[in-house]
Amino acid sequence: MAVLANMIETHPRFSSEESREFATELEVLSLCEQSCLLCADACLEEKSPGDLRVCIQRNLDCAAVCRATAGMLLRRTQGSNVVLHSQLHACVAACQACRDECALHARLHRHCTVCADICRECQEVCNAALARLAPGEDTETA
Amino acid sequence: MAVLANMIETHPRFSSEESREFATELEVLSLCEQSCLLCADACLEEKSPGDLRVCIQRNLDCAAVCRATAGMLLRRTQGSNVVLHSQLHACVAACQACRDECALHARLHRHCTVCADICRECQEVCNAALARLAPGEDTETA
Amino acid sequence: MAVLANMIETHPRFSSEESREFATELEVLSLCEQSCLLCADACLEEKSPGDLRVCIQRNLDCAAVCRATAGMLLRRTQGSNVVLHSQLHACVAACQACRDECALHARLHRHCTVCADICRECQEVCNAALARLAPGEDTETA
Amino acid sequence: MAVLANMIETHPRFSSEESREFATELEVLSLCEQSCLLCADACLEEKSPGDLRVCIQRNLDCAAVCRATAGMLLRRTQGSNVVLHSQLHACVAACQACRDECALHARLHRHCTVCADICRECQEVCNAALARLAPGEDTETA
Numbered sequence: 253m254a255v256l257a258n259m260i261e262t263h264p265r266f267s268s269e270e271s272r273e274f275a276t277e278l279e280v281l282s283l284c285e286q287s288c289l290l291c292a293d294a295c296l297e298e299k300s301p302g303d304l305r306v307c308i309q310r311n312l313d314c315a316a317v318c319r320a321t322a323g324m325l326l327r328r329t330q331g332s333n334v335v336l337h338s339q340l341h342a343c344v345a346a347c348q349a350c351r352d353e354c355a356l357h358a359r360l361h362r363h364c365t366v367c368a369d370i371c372r373e374c375q376e377v378c379n380a381a382l383a384r385l386a387p388g389e390d391t392e393t394a
Numbered sequence: 395m396a397v398l399a400n401m402i403e404t405h406p407r408f409s410s411e412e413s414r415e416f417a418t419e420l421e422v423l424s425l426c427e428q429s430c431l432l433c434a435d436a437c438l439e440e441k442s443p444g445d446l447r448v449c450i451q452r453n454l455d456c457a458a459v460c461r462a463t464a465g466m467l468l469r470r471t472q473g474s475n476v477v478l479h480s481q482l483h484a485c486v487a488a489c490q491a492c493r494d495e496c497a498l499h500a501r502l503h504r505h506c507t508v509c510a511d512i513c514r515e516c517q518e519v520c521n522a523a524l525a526r527l528a529p530g531e532d533t534e535t536a
Numbered sequence: 537m538a539v540l541a542n543m544i545e546t547h548p549r550f551s552s553e554e555s556r557e558f559a560t561e562l563e564v565l566s567l568c569e570q571s572c573l574l575c576a577d578a579c580l581e582e583k584s585p586g587d588l589r590v591c592i593q594r595n596l597d598c599a600a601v602c603r604a605t606a607g608m609l610l611r612r613t614q615g616s617n618v619v620l621h622s623q624l625h626a627c628v629a630a631c632q633a634c635r636d637e638c639a640l641h642a643r644l645h646r647h648c649t650v651c652a653d654i655c656r657e658c659q660e661v662c663n664a665a666l667a668r669l670a671p672g673e674d675t676e677t678a
Numbered sequence: 679m680a681v682l683a684n685m686i687e688t689h690p691r692f693s694s695e696e697s698r699e700f701a702t703e704l705e706v707l708s709l710c711e712q713s714c715l716l717c718a719d720a721c722l723e724e725k726s727p728g729d730l731r732v733c734i735q736r737n738l739d740c741a742a743v744c745r746a747t748a749g750m751l752l753r754r755t756q757g758s759n760v761v762l763h764s765q766l767h768a769c770v771a772a773c774q775a776c777r778d779e780c781a782l783h784a785r786l787h788r789h790c791t792v793c794a795d796i797c798r799e800c801q802e803v804c805n806a807a808l809a810r811l812a813p814g815e816d817t818e819t820a
Contacts, residue, residue, distance in 0.1 A: 255709050255796050256716070262788040263720040282708045283681050286752060290682070291755050294689040296592060301585045306578060309471035317481060319745075320462035326712060327482045327719050330453035338484040339459060345480045349471075362688040370681050398574070398653050399566050404646040405578040424566045425539050428610060432540070435611050436547040439733060443727045448577050450722060460605075468570060468576050504546040555734075575702045593755035601765060604746035615733035619775045622768040623743060 265328075274325075277377050281343075282320040284374035288315040288350060293368035298361065307353045307364065314350035317343050318374065325381065327392045333385055340385075345374040407470075415526075416467075421520050423464040423485075424514035430457040430492060433509035440503065449495045449506065456492035460483050460516065467523065475527055482520045482527075489517040543621035558587075558609075561661050565606040565627075568658035572599040572634060573595075575651035582645065591637045591648065601627050604656065609665065619670055624662045631659040691754075700751075703803050707748040707769075710800035714741040714776060717793035724787065733779045733790065740776035743769050744800065751807065761812055766804045766811075773801040 256275035261268045265354035292311035316345035323345040324336050354364040400415035419455045434453035438447035463485040466478050496510035540559035545552045576595035579588035605627040607621050635655035638648040682701035687694045718737035747769040750762050777797035781791040804820035 255713060255792065258792045259716040259720075261788055262792060263716060264723045265720075273784050275456060278712055282712060286708060287681060287685050288686040289491060289749060290752055291687060292689075293593070296585075296589055296684075297690045300803055301580075301589065302583070305580055306472055306604070309469050309577070310477075313466050313469060316462040316465040317477070320458040321762065322712065323458040323715060324455050326716055327455060329455055329491075330448055332452060332488075335452075335455060335459070335484065335487045335491045338487045339478070342477065342480040343482045345477045349477045357556065359436050363685055366681065366684045366688060390404055397571060397650065401571050401574040401578075401647055404650060405574060406581045407578075412624045415614055422569060422571055428562055428566060428606065429539060429543050431607060432543040432547060432610055435735070436543075436549075438727075438731055439548045441728070443722075443731065444725070447722055447727065449666045451719070464570065468574055508539065508546060524663060567802045590756055593753050594726065594761075597753060597761060598754055599749050600746040600749040601761070604742040607742040608739050609745075611735050611739060613739055613775075614732055619743070619771045622764070622771045626761065626764040626768045629749060633761045 259381065277381055278297040278306055278326055279320055280370075280374050280377045281325070283316045284370050285315045285322070285372045287367050288318070289314070291354065291363050294363040295357075295359070298306065304357060304361075310346075310350040310353045311367070314346040321378070337382065337385065343378045344375050344382075347378070347394040349369040351375070361387050415491045420464055420468055422512070422516050423460045423467070423520045426489065426512050427457045427460040427525055428465070428510050430454070430460070430510045433496065436503070436505040437499075446499060446503075449499055451491040452488075452495045453509070456488045456513065459488040463520070465515050478527065479524065482524050486517050486524075489520070491514040493517070541598040561607055561665055562610055563604045564654075564658050564661045565609070568631065568654050569599045569602040571651050571654045572596070572602070575638065575647050578645070581640075582624050588641060590646075591641055594630075594634040595651070598606045598630040602629035605662070620669065621666065624655070627662045628659050628666075631655040631662070635659070665666065683703050702790055703807055704748055706796075706800050706803045707744045707751070710773065710796050711741045711749070713746070713793050713796045714738070714744070721783075730787075732813040733783055736772075736776040736779045737793070740772040740797065743772040747804070761809065762811065766808050769804045770801050770808075772799060773797040773804070774807040777801070778786065 255270045256278055260271040260274050261338050266274065277386040288311040292308045293307045295301060295311070297303060321339050324339050328336065351368045354368035354371065358368060399413045402413040408416065418472055429432050430453040434450045437443060437450045437453070440446060441452070453483050463481050464483050470478065493510045493513035496506040496513065499506040500510060540562055541555045544555040544558050562571050569654065572595040576592045579585060579592045579595070582588060585592070591611035605623050608623050612620065635652045638655065641648040642652060682704055683697045686692050686697040686700050692700065714737040721727060721734045721737070724730060727734070747765050747810045750765050754762065777794045778795065780794035783790040784794060
């Protein structure tokens, strides 16, 4: 993470205050992607991979979405907040779907437990990024 | 495309009626991804890549999103329509942003013209997929 | 493919003579990637995905390698022929491994037959690209 | 990294002894990918991105190769060591090319310094993985 924070600090467009927070977001998205790929592979190696079919598919979906989201987040292309927003929303949805399915197998397969945990963390990170990019947007006020 | 249609026809979960339409969707997403990557590289090779900075970034964003969308679409994971929906929406937004930016440079750079065209086509394909997956959803009725 | 050929023709660094050949290479790499992902998903949906475990893994490996190779090929970064060469070699190996495994299941699963065919075609395309980039390199002469 | 080590420990095919080493490899590949993408974006935002054209291209090449390599490494598909080997070799080459180019700009752009460092580390990790997978292979003995 120190590496990413250093990269971000030396980027001409980012302020150093945001570098640590931003580095954490990128790290969590990447961990979630790799955990989902590892969970898919572990599911496939279990005795009855047929029972874990949907879990494998959601793992692969979530990994693909996390990766696209990380790529967009690190560019933070000027003026394309609409795109980043909808991609972050897609990532929250993909993490939720993966986490729900992993939870069904958590008692039998510990990799599903670990994967569900990182998906939850990734959701939180995406929601925090959404809040930061458009403060107050999704808030219900009286 | 014949290859993809053949792959889809032999997939145990897809009906042969949908194979051609589905193959077209995958093909267009892939063309859009590669065109965006080619446009980014062409922009970089132009005399003043600094003027094309945002175009390059939106190209890279759009390529990343198209790729994630194609991956999810070809799996069509059971019961995760919410995820596919939000990813298709993100793809529509990314294509729109890329197309808008490419249009600004279309007079000077023909690769931007070609790229904007395929982004528009990709948007249409994503909107058609959205309509097919949830008929009537985004429709305003009296 | 017309789209890719148009993109390449308008790229400031490529000659129009090579555009059609180059477009074919990119198209085949992309078809191979998507076919491998479709084959993996089809295998997972078959009655005994456990018997197709290695096939699914090789499909995913081959898809990942094809994608990286296409990305590098379309940039053809100046002076980094060593990198493109070794990536093309890795792609030839990944296609061979995937094709060998698919061949074992071709009698039972037609998606494996189609996938093996496109892997073979992709290998040929990579070998042609290798020959074009470094004419005579791998040739044994008397 | 603890997350990845946990994922690997709970994978049915990996021994817990190798989990920490393996987690480090995956983490470094992912850091290198993201650092290269950040370096490309930072280069693009500098005053004269035209001078950093090749650096941006090598960054994108290296990111694509690191990602494919991480995906294959975490699957470690049975019996396809040939593929993993050639992919690791391609990754060593891509890291070297990126590092060489970044070194040319290190005095002016600190993001290039940080990126060159992580590319070097990634090379070492790939070389270690190569040595572990085929002990003695590339060794010159008397």
